[in-house]
Amino acid sequence: MPADSPAHGPAVEVEDLVMRYGDKVAVDGLSLRVERGTITAVLGPNGAGKTTTLETCEGYRRPRSGTVRVLGLDPHADRRELLPRIGVMLQAGGAWSGVRAMEMLDHVASLHAHPLDTAMLSDRLGLGECGRTPYRRLSGGQQQRLGLAMALVGRPELVFVDEPTAGMDPQARRATWELLEELRRDGVTVVLTTHHMDEAEHLADTIHIIDHGRLIASGSPTELTSGxxxxxxxxxxxxxxxxxxxxxxxxxxxxxxxxxxxxxxxxxxxxxxxxxxxxxxxxxxxxxxxxxxxxxxxxxxxxxxxxxxxxxxxxx
Amino acid sequence: MSSPPPTSTFAPRPGAAPLHRQVAAQARMESRLMLRNGEQLLLAIVIPVIVLVGGVAGADRLGLDLEGHRAVDVLTPGVLALAVMSTAFTSVAIATGFERRYGVIKRLGASPLPRHGLLLGKVLALLNVVALQLVSLVVVGLLLGWRPTLEHPAVSLASAVLAVAAGTWAFASLGLFVAGVLRAEAVLALANLVYLLLMAGGGVVLPTSSYGAASGAIQWLPSAALGDAMRSALVDAHLDATALLVLIAWGVVGTLLTARTFTWE
Known part of the structure; x- marks a missing residue:
């Protein structure tokens, strides 16, 4: 971790975030925190504002109002400083249609200073057998796993994974859960969105439930379910x-x-x-x-x- | 939170590779993808070769007015211009249109590679592919008997390099503009259509003067300007300043339009 980065304080801090697309309010005064070294699930139905919130943390969008700090930085203004330190898994896509799976992973690795060994990573994610397959011919689950590998290969401090297990079969889903738990063990902060309750309940230290762009409940799975x-x-x-x-x-x-x-x-x-x-x-x-x-x-x-x-x- | 043991697989160790390494990686990747794509190779090499061979073989029968020059000497510079146009405009537009569609640019936007690094990588990949095209087509031209003027080799070479550079800039900026404002399918259709129209009637392969009454208008097209600049350089050993200025003007227009409209998603 660079010496100048505040090693303490939350990994993510969102305060009164408002995001609009035209007239439509996507995020409506949202506030939430993500503690370092935890797995935090942002849970909500489709259209609740999960992806918009994540993409604001990733620096893709500028808040209409409110503030967002990620690893103590402003994701928009300090984008260049922040990006090498975070890993991003988009909900879909993110690779050329004709690129081979391993070629894509190696390419993303080459943009980082101390990337993980891509052979090890692809092996861990079960991408070994499709390494030479063009992206457009990968199954939905394989594309998801490649997306996750691309998010992890730069050895980030914090990863944002947007619906990481969508389109995966139950086995791949379990393996992905284990991987995310290993990340937490190794000191990586994980923020994931999901609309699978079991995923949030199984993995998350903290769950933020979002609906209509607002935070409606927060807590550990136990706190939320005992109520x-x-x-x-x-x-x-x-x-x-x-x-x-x-x-x-x-x-x-x-x-x-x-x-x-x-x-x-x-x-x-x-x-x-x-x-x-x-x-x-x-x-x-x-x-x-x-x-x-x-x-x-x-x-x-x-x-x-x-x-x-x-x-x-x-x-x- | 205690710090993780150093042996942990995923223990954070973030950092960006040096910019020059990132740009080189991006340029290599994009060159590879361009050369791997069958349709793009067709556009880049096969069609120009067919135009050149067909033009040289059929020049007499078509009764083209080439002002006393041999057909191969006039057509080869024109086909070099065509090759630049096909890659800088059509290939760049289509590739970028689909990169936006597939979220590639968005994904790379979250990587350590900065925007200017991405753009630089694209430019290097483009120049790399254009250089390969030009070398191949020069060889084909020479095999067909092309003899570029050797009156002032330095002027010819410098003028041709300037024309290729200005033409690549003009067409690539227009290609990016199209890719940035339309859906990927529309980019595919439009970029191919524009290419065909300019190849047939845009003064790129044939001298602008051979279009008769229309030549006054055609000479302001970027295709005609690039074709004329290449012919001036390689037939007459002359730098066509007007044509270069036309290309630069298109480059400025294309760059401004792209800068104002381009979105990365």
């Missing part, structure tokens, strides 16, 4: 609910419970985890002549948190 309430009940019934069912159920359960209808036959109930809630729900079903197909009680998942915060499902 103020302690239990979640998922109710799935055999026939569609009658009209007004959520309101009626809410009335039956009392003021400390939230009821959200997910679709015609399922509902999510969040409230105090005591036997009475479960009992009240089954009594309500009997009274309204609906037949439960399943009634499950469990800890909240990130999905539940998101649903509770936005009233919508986080569609992948």
């Amino acid at each position: 103020g309430r302690s239990a979640t009940i998922r109710l799935v019934v055999t026939r569609p609910f009658p009209d007004g069912a959520p309101e009626s159920l809410r009335t039956a359960l009392g003021p400390h419970t939230e009821v959200t209808q997910l679709d015609a036959v399922s509902m999510l109930i969040t409230g105090p985890a005591d036997g009475s809630t479960l009992g009240t729900v089954s009594a309500w079903c009997e009274r309204h002549d609906v037949l439960p197909e399943s009634l499950s009680l469990g800890r909240r998942t990130l999905e539940d948190v998101f649903l509770e915060l936005t009233g919508r499902e986080l569609v992948g």
Whole structure:
């Protein structure tokens, strides 16, 4: 690490960031921090402003208002100083269509002072067998892995990976997770965007949930899922609910419970985890002549948190 | 956070390679990609050779007015100009259009390679490919019996080099302008169309004077200016200052347009 860089302080600090495309507000007063040496997930549905936020941190876009500091630098004004120190994985593309996979990786390596050994890196990412394949003929997952390799090859302090596992099969996904965890172990800060809850829950030290360009919740996976309430009940019934069912159920359960209808036959109930809630729900079903197909009680998942915060499902 | 053990695979050790190494790497990469692309090779070498061979073979039958010069002596400089135009304009426009489409320029924008390094790498790759084209076409011309004027070899050489340099600049700036404002498919179509139109009617292969009444307008095209400057240099051992100024003017216009409109994504 260069001596003049502030080795302390957050890796990323975003304050009151506003970004617009024409009339459309993409990021609306967002503030968040990323601590050094951690994996931080920025989670949200498509169009939530994740990529725009990342691209502002990478120096591609100038904030409309607000401030962004990355490794203590202004990503736009200090771009030349910052870029060698960060690794960037774009959501898609980033290579010539006719370039061979290894050729591209070697090229990016040659732009850095102390690149990783590209043979080792391609081996780690399972790119060995497609090293001579032109980029346009790589599978989606191989293109993603090459994109990740390109982000890592310069031995950055901080990597931004935009939906790193999109298009990967489950095996490659697992391998990528392990790699990201190894990066953290070796002292690299990782910022990733995802709309996969399991990815954020599995990997992240800190999760920032974004919707409509705003931060709606932050915390460790445990903090987010334990929350103020302690239990979640998922109710799935055999026939569609009658009209007004959520309101009626809410009335039956009392003021400390939230009821959200997910679709015609399922509902999510969040409230105090005591036997009475479960009992009240089954009594309500009997009274309204609906037949439960399943009634499950469990800890909240990130999905539940998101649903509770936005009233919508986080569609992948 | 304690610092990681030095043996860790991914322990950070960031840094940019020296700029000259980055530029050289970029130039090598882009040259390789240009020469690997079949369509671009067709444009760069095959079509100029066909035009030259066909023109020399058919000159008598076409009844071209070459003011008493041998066909091969007039056509070879014109075909050299055509080759410069094909690479500097058409190849640069198409390659850059698709680089924008595929996010290559965006990705490199997040690498240590600065914008001016990227541009310099592109220019070096372009000059490299143009040099290869010119050498190949000079050899083909000589085999067909081309005898450039040897009246003032230094003037001829200097004028030709200036013409190639100004022509490359003018066409590359126009190519980048087109690539920066249109979608990749539209760039592909337009760059090829413009190339065909200029090859046929732009005074590049044939002297502007052979276009009769239209020649007054045609001489202001960058294609005619480059063709005329090359013919002046290699047929008459003369520096065509007007043609060079026309090329420089197009270079200025192209550069300003590109600077005002080009976006990297």
